[in-house]
Amino acid sequence: AVNGSRLWQSLMDMAQVGATPKGGVCRLALTDIDKEGRDLFVRWCEEAGCTVSVDRMGNIFARRAGRDDTLPPIIMGSHLDSQPTGGKYDGVYGVLAGLEVVRSLNDLGYVTEAPVEVAVWTNEEGSRFAPAMVSSGVFAGVFDLDYGLSRADLDGRTMGEELARIGYAGELPVGGRKVGAYFEAHIEQGPILEAEGKTIGVVTDCQGQRWYEITFTGQEAHAGPTPMTRRKDALLGAARVVDAVNRIGLKYGPFACATVGLMQIHPNSRNVIPGRVFFTVDFRHPDDSILAAMDGELRAAVAEIADGIGLDSDFQQIWYYAPIRFDADCVAAVRQGVERTGHSFRDIVSGAGHDACYLSKVAPTAMVFIPCIDGISHNEIEETTPEWVTAGCEVLLHAVLERANA
Amino acid sequence: AVNGSRLWQSLMDMAQVGATPKGGVCRLALTDIDKEGRDLFVRWCEEAGCTVSVDRMGNIFARRAGRDDTLPPIIMGSHLDSQPTGGKYDGVYGVLAGLEVVRSLNDLGYVTEAPVEVAVWTNEEGSRFAPAMVSSGVFAGVFDLDYGLSRADLDGRTMGEELARIGYAGELPVGGRKVGAYFEAHIEQGPILEAEGKTIGVVTDCQGQRWYEITFTGQEAHAGPTPMTRRKDALLGAARVVDAVNRIGLKYGPFACATVGLMQIHPNSRNVIPGRVFFTVDFRHPDDSILAAMDGELRAAVAEIADGIGLDSDFQQIWYYAPIRFDADCVAAVRQGVERTGHSFRDIVSGAGHDACYLSKVAPTAMVFIPCIDGISHNEIEETTPEWVTAGCEVLLHAVLERANA
Ligand SMILES: NC(=O)NCCC(=O)O
Ligand SMILES: NC(=O)NCCC(=O)O
Numbered sequence: 001a002v003n004g005s006r007l008w009q010s011l012m013d014m015a016q017v018g019a020t021p022k023g024g025v026c027r028l029a030l031t032d033i034d035k036e037g038r039d040l041f042v043r044w045c046e047e048a049g050c051t052v053s054v055d056r057m058g059n060i061f062a063r064r065a066g067r068d069d070t071l072p073p074i075i076m077g078s079h080l081d082s083q084p085t086g087g088k089y090d091g092v093y094g095v096l097a098g099l100e101v102v103r104s105l106n107d108l109g110y111v112t113e114a115p116v117e118v119a120v121w122t123n124e125e126g127s128r129f130a131p132a133m134v135s136s137g138v139f140a141g142v143f144d145l146d147y148g149l150s151r152a153d154l155d156g157r158t159m160g161e162e163l164a165r166i167g168y169a170g171e172l173p174v175g176g177r178k179v180g181a182y183f184e185a186h187i188e189q190g191p192i193l194e195a196e197g198k199t200i201g202v203v204t205d206c207q208g209q210r211w212y213e214i215t216f217t218g219q220e221a222h223a224g225p226t227p228m229t230r231r232k233d234a235l236l237g238a239a240r241v242v243d244a245v246n247r248i249g250l251k252y253g254p255f256a257c258a259t260v261g262l263m264q265i266h267p268n269s270r271n272v273i274p275g276r277v278f279f280t281v282d283f284r285h286p287d288d289s290i291l292a293a294m295d296g297e298l299r300a301a302v303a304e305i306a307d308g309i310g311l312d313s314d315f316q317q318i319w320y321y322a323p324i325r326f327d328a329d330c331v332a333a334v335r336q337g338v339e340r341t342g343h344s345f346r347d348i349v350s351g352a353g354h355d356a357c358y359l360s361k362v363a364p365t366a367m368v369f370i371p372c373i374d375g376i377s378h379n380e381i382e383e384t385t386p387e388w389v390t391a392g393c394e395v396l397l398h399a400v401l402e403r404a405n406a
Numbered sequence: 407a408v409n410g411s412r413l414w415q416s417l418m419d420m421a422q423v424g425a426t427p428k429g430g431v432c433r434l435a436l437t438d439i440d441k442e443g444r445d446l447f448v449r450w451c452e453e454a455g456c457t458v459s460v461d462r463m464g465n466i467f468a469r470r471a472g473r474d475d476t477l478p479p480i481i482m483g484s485h486l487d488s489q490p491t492g493g494k495y496d497g498v499y500g501v502l503a504g505l506e507v508v509r510s511l512n513d514l515g516y517v518t519e520a521p522v523e524v525a526v527w528t529n530e531e532g533s534r535f536a537p538a539m540v541s542s543g544v545f546a547g548v549f550d551l552d553y554g555l556s557r558a559d560l561d562g563r564t565m566g567e568e569l570a571r572i573g574y575a576g577e578l579p580v581g582g583r584k585v586g587a588y589f590e591a592h593i594e595q596g597p598i599l600e601a602e603g604k605t606i607g608v609v610t611d612c613q614g615q616r617w618y619e620i621t622f623t624g625q626e627a628h629a630g631p632t633p634m635t636r637r638k639d640a641l642l643g644a645a646r647v648v649d650a651v652n653r654i655g656l657k658y659g660p661f662a663c664a665t666v667g668l669m670q671i672h673p674n675s676r677n678v679i680p681g682r683v684f685f686t687v688d689f690r691h692p693d694d695s696i697l698a699a700m701d702g703e704l705r706a707a708v709a710e711i712a713d714g715i716g717l718d719s720d721f722q723q724i725w726y727y728a729p730i731r732f733d734a735d736c737v738a739a740v741r742q743g744v745e746r747t748g749h750s751f752r753d754i755v756s757g758a759g760h761d762a763c764y765l766s767k768v769a770p771t772a773m774v775f776i777p778c779i780d781g782i783s784h785n786e787i788e789e790t791t792p793e794w795v796t797a798g799c800e801v802l803l804h805a806v807l808e809r810a811n812a
Contacts, residue, residue: 083673083675083677083678084673084674084675084678085626085672085673085678085681125675125677126676126677127675127676127677127678130676132677188631189628189630189631189632190628190630190631190632190633191631191632191633191636207630209630211676219782219785220491220784220785220786221781221782221783221784221785222595222596222757222758222783222784222785223663223665223667223688223690223784224595224596224613224615224663224688224690224756224757224758224759225594225595225596225597225663225756225757225758225781225783226595226596226597226663226757226781227596227597227659227660227663228652228655228656228659228660228662228663228664229656229659229660230597230781233652233665235648235666235667235669236648236649236652236666238645239644239645239646239648239649239666240645240649242641242642242645243642243645243646243649246634246639246642249634250634250635253633253634253635254633254634254635256634257629257630257631257632257633257634258634259629259639259677259679260641260642260645260680261629261641261671261674261675261676261677261678261679261680262671262674262675262676263641263669263671263674264674265667265668265669266491267489267490267491268490268667268668268669268670269489269490269531269533269667269668269784270532270533270536270617270667270668270686270688271489271531271532271533271538271665271667271688271784272489272490272491272533272667272784272785273665273667273784274666274667275491275785280676282629282630282676282677284629284630350630350631351628351630351631351632352628352630352631353630375627375631375632375636376625376627377627377628377631378626378627378628378629378675378677378678378679379625379626379627379678379681380626
C-alpha cells in the first residue's frame with residue numbers, strides 16, 4: 001500500500017543535507033543546514049499537492065485536503081533537526097513516513113474524510129536550544145510563545161532571531177486549533193524491538209523527564225604552587241556529580257536513565273584549577289514518583305559535593321514532564337494497523353521524549369516505533385532497514401485512515 | 407636604586423594590552439594581543455637605547471652593551487603571554503623588572519662589564535600551545551626547533567604559522583650562544599611568602615612536572631532509551647579520573663599537586679551519552695621519585711577506570727622534567743642582593759615552572775620571587791603591591807651587577 005523504496009530514497013536524499021563523514025547528519029535546529037532540509041521538505045510537499053503553512057515557532061504543516069475540509073485534521077509528523085552527531089532517521093523518519101502516506105494516497109487517488117497534515121516541529125532535539133520539543137510544547141500550550149522564541153543557544157542567539165534569519169518565522173498562530181488525532185512514527189532509539197525480533201512497537205507510554213543546569217563556582221588558581229588543601233576546584237565537584245548521577249541511575253534501574261551530556265569548563269587551561277563549570281543532568285523514569293526520588297537524591301548529592309569542596313552552586317531544574325500515557329483509541333488504531341499488515345509487534349514504553357508527548361495534551365495521540373540496529377541513536381552510525389521503514393509506514397497509513405475516516 | 411613607580415606604571419600600561427573586565431589580562435601566546443604587547447615592549451627597549459633582536463622561536467632579546475661587549479651577556483627575563491583569564495604580573499613582572507634594571511643603569515650612566523639583556527620567551531604559559539616554556543626549552547636545546555615550531559593549539563594552528571602571521575618569526579638561531587648568567591624575577595604564585603611575612607623568596611629549586619593527554623572513547627548513544635548497563639560513557643570515565651587525580655595529589659601531599667584543568671566533551675549535547683572525552687593531567691612534585699610514583703598510580707587508575715566502563719583509552723605523557731636545582735653561585739648572588747637591600751626573605755621551592763628551569767640547563771641561573779596576594783595566580787584577581795615589586799627589582803639589580811661585573 002505504501003511505496004517503501006520511494007520512502008527510503010527520500011530518507012537518503014534528506015540525509016545528504018548536513019551529511020557527516022561518518023554517515024550521520026549534523027542538522028542543528030535553525031542553522032542554514034536546517035533551513036536547507038526544511039526547504040527540501042516544503043518542495044516535496046508542494047510537489048505532492050499539499051498546501052504548506054508555517055507558524056510563529058517555525059512549525060511547518062503540509063495539508064492534504066479531506067472530503068470535509070472543515071473536520072479537524074489528522075496530523076502525522078516529527079522533526080528534521082538533529083543532534084550535532086546525529087543519525088539519518090531520528091525524527092526524519094516520522095516526517096517522511098507522513099509524506100509517504102500522502103504520496104500513497106495520491107497514487108491511489110484516495111480522498112480521506114478529514115484532511116491529513118504532515119508536521120515538522122521546530123527544535124525537537126533540545127541540543128542547540130534547551131529544552132527539547134519546545135515548539136510542539138508551544139503548540140500544545142505547555143509553553144507560551146515568548147518562552148519558546150526566547151530559548152537561547154550557548155552563544156546567546158535566540159530561536160526567535162534564528163527563525164527570522166532563516167526565513168521560517170511564520171505568521172500562523174501556534175496551536176489553538178482542533179486536531180483530530182496525532183500519529184508519530186519513529187525509530188525506537190533503544191534495543192528492545194530488535195532484541196525481541198519484533199518489527200513494530202505500539203507505544204503506550206513515554207517516560208517522564210527532568211533536565212537540570214548546574215553551575216559550580218570555585219576559584220581559579222595555578223595548578224603548580226596551589227596546595228591541594230587550599231583548592232576550590234569546580235571540575236572536581238562536577239566530576240563527583242557525574243559519578244553520583246551514574247549511581248542514582250543504576251540504583252533506580254533497570255528503567256531509570258541518568259546522564260551528564262554537556263559540560264563547559266572555565267577557563268579550560270591545562271595548568272589552571274578550573275574556577276567555574278557549567279553542566280547538565282538528564283533524568284528519566286516511567287514512574288513519576290521514582291523520578292521525584294531521583295530528583296531528591298540529586299539535590300542532596302550536589303549540595304553535599306559543593307559543600308565538601310567549598311563551591312558555590314547554582315542549581316536549576318529547567319524542564320520537567322511527568323510520564324505520559326497515550327490515547328487508548330489511537331493506540332488501538334495503531335494496534336489494528338499492525339494486525340491488518342501482519343507485522344510482529346509488542347507494546348513498548350518510549351525512553352526518548354517526542355513531540356507526540358506534548359501533542360497528547362491537546363489531541364488524541366499515539367506512536368509507531370520501528371527497530372534500529374543495536375538500539376543506537378544520537379550517533380552517526382544510527383541505522384535501520386528498508387523493511388522496517390516500510391512496515392512502520394504501512395502501520396501509520398492504516399492508523400491514519402482509521403481516524404481520518406471515522 | 408631602581409625607580410619603583412616607573413616600573414609599576416609600566417606594569418599597569420602593559421596590563422592594558424588584553425585587559426579583561428575583571429582586572430586581569432587575556433594575552434594568549436601569538437595572538438594579535440600578544441603581538442601588541444611585544445610591540446610595546448620593543449618600543450620601550452628601543453627608547454631605552456637597547457638593540458632588539460628576535461630568534462626563530464620569536465624569543466625577543468633587548469641588549470644593553472657592556473664595557474667588554476664580547477663577554478657572554480647576563481640575561482634577565484620571563485614572558486608576556488598569559489592564561490585565558492590571567493593576571494597582570496605573571497611573567498610580565500620578570501620582563502619589566504629587567505627593563506627597569508636597564509632604565510636604572512641608564513639613569514645612573516652606569517656601564518656594566520658584560521652586556522645585559524632582557525629576554526621575552528615565547529609561549530611560557532603552555533595554555534594556548536602545550537607544553538609550557540617551549541621556546542626557552544628550544545633555546546636550551548631541550549626541544550629541537552621543529553618540535554617548537556610545530557606545537558599546535560586546539561584548532562590546529564602551529565606556533566610556526568602564528569609567529570609568521572604576527573611578524574615575530576625572527577632570523578636569529580635559537581640558543582647556541584654562551585650566556586653569562588640568567589636571572590628571572592617572578593611573583594610566587596603561591597601562599598608561602600605572604601603567609602610568613604617575607605618580601606623576597608630566594609628560589610633554590612623548582613618542582614618536577616609531568617603533563618598528560620588522555621582520550622577516552624566510548625559510544626555516543628541516546629540518554630533516554632539506552633539502559634545504564636549498556637552504556638560506554640566517556641565522561642563518566644573522565645570524571646572518575648578527575649577524582650583519582652585529586653586522590654593521588656592528596657595522598658602524596660603536602661607537596662604534591664595534581665590537576666585536571668582542561669576537558670573537551672564530544673559531542674557535548676545534553677541528551678547524548680558522551681562518546682569521546684579529551685582531557686589533561688598536570689602532576690608536580692619536588693621529589694622526582696614521588697613524581698614517578700604518582701605517574702604509576704595515574705596509569706593504573708586510568709587503565710582500571712577505562713576497563714570498568716569498557717572505554718578505549720589513549721594515554722600520552724606529553725611533557726616531563728625532573729626537579730631542578732638552581733646554580734649555587736647565582737643563588738648566592740640573589741641572597742647577597744637581598745642582604746644589601748635589607749629585605750626580609752626565605753629560601754623557597756618554586757611550585758610553578760619557569761623559563762629559568764630550562765635556562766638552567768645552559769647557563770648559571772637563579773630566580774627572585776615576590777609575594778602575591780592570597781597566593782592567587784592564573785586568575786584575573788592576581789595582585790601584588792608596589793613595595794614588593796620594587797623590592798624584587800632592587801634584588802634583581804644587585805644580583806645582575808654582581809655577575810655582570812664579575
Ligand atoms: N527522540 C529524540 O531523540 N528526542 C530528543 C529529546 C529527548 O532527549 O528525549
Ligand atoms: N609561571 C607560570 O605560570 N608558568 C606556567 C607553567 C606552569 O604551569 O608551571
